[in-house]
Amino acid sequence: MNTQGLPATDPQALLEAVLASNSKTANSRLKQILDSAIRHLHAFAVEADLTPAELDIGLDFLVAIGKASGPKKHEGILLADILGVATLVQLRNARLALAEGGTEPALVGPFWRAHQPRRADGECIASADTPGPRLTVRGRVTSLDGKPLAGARVETWQASPKGLYENQDEQQPSMNLRGRFETDADGRFSFVSVRPAGYPVPVDGPCGELLAAQGRHILRPAHLHFLVVAEGHRVLATQFFDSEDPHVHDDVVFGAVGSLLKTFESDGQGGFAIDVELRLQRGETKLPKCPLP
Numbered sequence: 452m453n454t455q456g457l458p459a460t461d462p463q464a465l466l467e468a469v470l471a472s473n474s475k476t477a478n479s480r481l482k483q484i485l486d487s488a489i490r491h492l493h494a495f496a497v498e499a500d501l502t503p504a505e506l507d508i509g510l511d512f513l514v515a516i517g518k519a520s521g522p523k524k525h526e527g528i529l530l531a532d533i534l535g536v537a538t539l540v541q542l543r544n545a546r547l548a549l550a551e552g553g554t555e556p557a558l559v560g561p562f563w564r565a566h567q568p569r570r571a572d573g574e575c576i577a578s579a580d581t582p583g584p585r586l587t588v589r590g591r592v593t594s595l596d597g598k599p600l601a602g603a604r605v606e607t608w609q610a611s612p613k614g615l616y617e618n619q620d621e622q623q624p625s626m627n628l629r630g631r632f633e634t635d636a637d638g639r640f641s642f643v644s645v646r647p648a649g650y651p652v653p654v655d656g657p658c659g660e661l662l663a664a665q666g667r668h669i670l671r672p673a674h675l676h677f678l679v680v681a682e683g684h685r686v687l688a689t690q691f692f693d694s695e696d697p698h699v700h701d702d703v704v705f706g707a708v709g710s711l712l713k714t715f716e717s718d719g720q721g722g723f724a725i726d727v728e729l730r731l732q733r734g735e736t737k738l739p740k741c742p743l744p
């Protein structure tokens with residue numbers, strides 16, 4: 452036994468002592484989360500047979516994640532994304548809606564901006580000099596029972612055909628390929644854009660080093676983001692993916708799932724069109740944290 456009365460070599464006694472130290476945490480949900488994190492962290496250290504040097508490497512990695520984050524980039528979001536944790540949490544959080552036919556969620560991601568421009572129904576979100584084939588998007592927002600949701604706020608954002616969001620690309624005007632629409636009395640909205648391209652996740656930080664160490668590719672399949680806000684309903688964040696993209700079954704952030712894959716149909720005039728359905732579950736309307744101003 453050591454001076455605290457712990458058997459020095461007993462991991463279970465150590466775990467129980469650490470859990471006991473958490474027993475007075477006043478916030479019950481925080482206590483539950485910390486208890487679980489402590490149990491899994493200890494089990495992880497035992498299963499991986501972690502050495503002190505390896506623990507130091509891991510802690511230095513977490514420090515590097517923080518240092519690489521700032522107003523233009525959130526390396527922590529990227530870490531949760533490339534480990535599949537963000538997708539897991541979103542799918543778990545939506546499981547009740549999914550059981551009743553709700554639209555599958557997908558990551559908000561790091562590129563949503565807080566003040567995307569309001570646009571009229573049918574408006575083009577691409578500046579005149581944006582290259583690439585035209586894409587017409589028609590959508591409908593409904594409740595799980597199929598009732599149309601009028602006046603819903605529909606935010607969309609996407610990368611250009613070069614695979615860059617406007618805030619990553621000096622060639623694009625500010626707020627290009629972004630918009631905020633409102634559904635009509637039948638829950639419908641539409642806009643014109645260009646067909647997006649897939650893009651690499653940022654790899655100039657510690658997550659890039661991790662992906663390289665894992666021998667993984669760094670690409671997301673082409674997609675359009677949506678965030679839908681309707682009174683009395685849970686906010687839906689999702690993405691629709693180009694089913695012809697070579698990485699549509701191999702998304703580096705594991706966001707491309709079954710029903711979100713879309714065939715971009717020819718519009719007969721050299722462009723493409725997609726129809727999207729956004730089915731929202733009743734509940735508290737709470738906006739996710741916006742990563743960019």
Ligand SMILES: [Fe+2]
Nearest residue numbers: 560562674676
């Ligand atoms: Fe994206």
